[in-house]
Amino acid sequence: MKSGRLIQVLLLLQARGRMTADELAAELEVSPRTIYRDVESLNAAGIPIYSDRGPAGGYQLIDGYRTRLTGLTTDEAQSLFLAGLPGPAEALGLGEFAAAAQLKLLAALPTELRSKAEQIRQRFHLDTPTWFRGDEPTEHLATIADAVWEQRRVRMTYLRWGNQTVDREVDPHGLVLKAGTWYFVGSGRTYRVSRVLSLEVTTDTFDRPKGFDLARFWAEWSEQFEARMxxxxxxxxxxxxxxxxxxxxxxxxxxxxxxxxxxxxxxxxxxxxxxxxxxxxxxxxxxxxxxxxxxxxxxxxxxxxxxxxxxxxxxxxxxxxxx
Structure with missing residues (x-):
């Protein structure tokens, strides 16, 4: 519906700053002409959006303007609680923060949505490990996660297949949880967290490769790995x-x-x-x-x-x- 799309345009500009009509159109899967009309409608409603021309141009909200139109729909509230992963959050050292955030979200929701969110939590549960196998020991997981966030190079001793150990310096770009097993991606390779024998986070920082997408890398790597295996x-x-x-x-x-x-x-x-x-x-x-x-x-x-x-x-x- 148009009203919902107008709110999405407004929230995108609020969250990301300047965006071109083409970028907004791609995000919302509509034509740039539709975006032009939507911006005109928002301006007519008193929303202070201005546009700049040229290569660095685009639409932008006047500095300091923020909308309060951030209410969740019923489906959106339910989806947030479906996305909850208490086990992985705990493993990453974020368990108490995830629980606190969920409590705050519950408290902020209207009564009807709060009830729906609680129903979701009571009716759906995600158990990530595969059958007949528990979680692997991940002693260094939280440290690797910190290095991913801070973009710091790590030194590690790693146990390869065949019980061979190697010492490596790696730029950790991201973490992946696959069927209860944690992996981290770094320097073009994939490592199993449970096989990290020792780990040191260095003071050296690194730049993430331009255009690197963790989900796309993992999908391509997984396909190649299975084909090799x-x-x-x-x-x-x-x-x-x-x-x-x-x-x-x-x-x-x-x-x-x-x-x-x-x-x-x-x-x-x-x-x-x-x-x-x-x-x-x-x-x-x-x-x-x-x-x-x-x-x-x-x-x-x-x-x-x-x-x-x-x-x-x-x-x-x-x-x-x-x-």
Whole structure:
């Protein structure tokens, strides 16, 4: 509605200062011509907006003017309480501040909205860790968060995969919480916070890369990481039951690759895996609903594993630990 858009124009100018018609139009997903008309309507209503011409021009409120039109709608109030993350806030050392802010927000809301916000809190809960795994130890998380805010370089000893330790200096650009696991992005790399063995915040500051967007970086990095992790392919064919079970028995990336390939029952396709060792574990889940066609090494490994299982359950050639 136009009235709601006028308020948005006013609040954007109040929050960000000078903005061009094109910037306002992009933010509100309307045409610049609509913005021209909206500004004229605001001026007619007595709102002191003036415009400057030229490359550095744009619309701006007269200095010192602030509107009180900042009331929340019911949906907006509900969304704020849905966005609450008490666990992560606590881990970052902000638990008491988040709780205090929420209390202040509740107190400031009208009675009707206060009731709606309380209903949201009682009916929805976000549990970030994945099943069967608790939160990882994050001893250095709060310190890394401070370094992110203050744009200070850190020195750390980091435990890489394979239990190799490395010493690095990193410019921390942001923190990411993924399925209960904290990561931080810095100097073009991604690090798992629980693998930081020691950390020192230096007095050196850094400038964030121009145009760096944390969400976009994480999305691109995640896609590349999954593609690298499941870079191998083995040739298999599956029954309809096997194909139907891929979404339950495999990782999201593996299931997505197979779904995109759209194999039919009995049709050969490339099964994504980390290695032959991982493929054995993954394919045994499907029982007789999958057949490995290549490589022969994997066929033999699966055959030997299945024979050993047969011997265990038929009492023949039992391993020493079974006796």
């Amino acid at each position: 499941y870079g191998d392919r083995v040739t298999v064919r599956m029954t309809r039951a096997g194909l139907d079970k891929t979404q339950y028995l495999l990782s999201g990336y593996q299931a997505r690759v197979i779904r995109d390939a759209d194999p039919q029952p009995g049709q050969e396709f490339g099964f994504p895996t980390e290695s032959l060792r991982h493929a054995v574990a993954d394919l045994l889940k499907f029982g007789a609903d999958v057949e490995v066609l290549a490589p022969n090494e994997l066929r033999h490994e699966l055959g030997a594993t299945i024979k050993a299982m047969h011997d265990v359950y038929n009492g023949a050639k039992l391993p020493a630990w079974f006796r």
